[in-house]
Amino acid sequence: MDLADIEAAADRIAGLVRRTPLLSTQLGRDDAPLHIKAETLQIGGSFKLRGATNALVQLTSDDRSKGVVTHSSGNHAQALARAARDLGIAATIVMPHNTPRVKLAATAALGAEIVLVDAAQRASTVERLRKETGAVFVPPFDDAAIIAGQGTVGLEIVADLPDVATVFVPVSGGGLVSGIAVAVKALRPQTRVVAVEPALAADLAEGWQRGERVQWDSAQTGRTIADGLRVTSVGELNWRHIREYVDDVVTVQEDAIRAAMRAVLLDAKVVAEPSGAVAVAGYSSYGDSLAAGPAVAVVSGGNVDPALLAEVLA
């Protein structure tokens, strides 16, 4: 993956995805003002439409006729369902049974067929469906087309804030941080890219320390409120890009994620789902490691259960 791949993705998806605003905030340190890249305002409420669209527009007409299948805890599901619907492609989504209701309903409303399974059975179920139907698997993160699509977020950040010093990005499977890191480092090598994980789903942080990709158990990662970040390991392709382009990995506590949800809502006036608030929590938790200069936290999505949002505000 290099900058040209991401620029090609940007050309391919232009007009099909929204160019989201970079919002200044009053949060953060005076010498490192915090900006929010508001992917919560992306169509469908998350960055995932970028990668899914970049993958689908490259399918052959033969592939399109067989439909697509994926597994996802929510936002990739909605993004793929939406992109598929808009291109007239049938989509089947395998989802863990503990997926928030709001995400189930949103995915079904986009016309996808949903198959609910235990989280541990996701991959095997996708494999079975592929064999039965010939559908094309569009993975949520471990895929060059997906990484390139998500990386377009990085192009927009540098275009809007050319002197950006630090970019905080939430990590689940690692597609978003891989793509952003490739783009940002190519355009501005001195900018630091920091990956952020919940401490309760910190497989990347552990692997970063050990120097090898590690896998956590879904019973462990399932503990975090950040339901979009419960993937048990970063992808293999993503791991290689993270090792090469990401500068640091930081973990955040659950109460910091809740505080960040509240802060984003009351200061920047946009909804951050827990997974989307993680990058803001990472900024706040980074302390003395934070360099002077403008910072960006990628608020990756805004699809949240109203009851949780009410609880965080109350």
Add this chain to the structure above:
Amino acid sequence: MDLADIEAAADRIAGLVRRTPLLSTQLGRDDAPLHIKAETLQIGGSFKLRGATNALVQLTSDDRSKGVVTHSSGNHAQALARAARDLGIAATIVMPHNTPRVKLAATAALGAEIVLVDAAQRASTVERLRKETGAVFVPPFDDAAIIAGQGTVGLEIVADLPDVATVFVPVSGGGLVSGIAVAVKALRPQTRVVAVEPALAADLAEGWQRGERVQWDSAQTGRTIADGLRVTSVGELNWRHIREYVDDVVTVQEDAIRAAMRAVLLDAKVVAEPSGAVAVAGYSSYGDSLAAGPAVAVVSGGNVDPALLAEVLA
């Protein structure tokens, strides 16, 4: 007031205020898709910075040295305080004592001096302060510079959605709807501009029926949850522009305002304060009167008490 005044204001305030996004939504009728003009994402969380900035940048250096004074229930206060601070001008804000705490704190944080009075004493207090200090009164709405600044919202709506069929705008003193109506009608005469008021603060709706400007009591208008729309009458200059350029006036119930706050937050992912949600409630309440074609609701601000937002979500 004409289009040239508003275009001049746009040139004057460019770079000092944010060009806010127009967000598509899944709310509304298929043949009249609802878009949100997200002034909640304006610097300071409301459209008011547009008018305040347009007024202040035109002051002489002699005027600037004497400071500025105004009365406001909140958003104009913050906007004037911010614009004054950025231009090095002292600002004094007269506020009703029942102003939400979040707005008092935000205004004080911007360096303004706050004078709290009974709502009925606002104008007389401003008059006294003017005489004592020589400060320049920057009115919240009944003023050509303010109307022209707020009207820049209308320019942006038509630029982003050239085939807009209907624009819904909340009304308090009438500066926003006056400016938007002048701009929209000049650029696209066939677009309908609809003013929206809470039924509990419907002085314009009553005046519209009677054909003359009427005044309500602040004890009446104070009943609505929409604290930004409790002004007891539209301004004289605003009334004349509303009569000439606005097509219709519609009123909304309190529960419709709450429902709109919730809908904007969960669908468009941005915070709408009650006054900001009123235009969306107007769209929903307009029923068969709504013409086919794209519609825009101006979500005028997002400065809301967290407890109220939590209550609406719960």
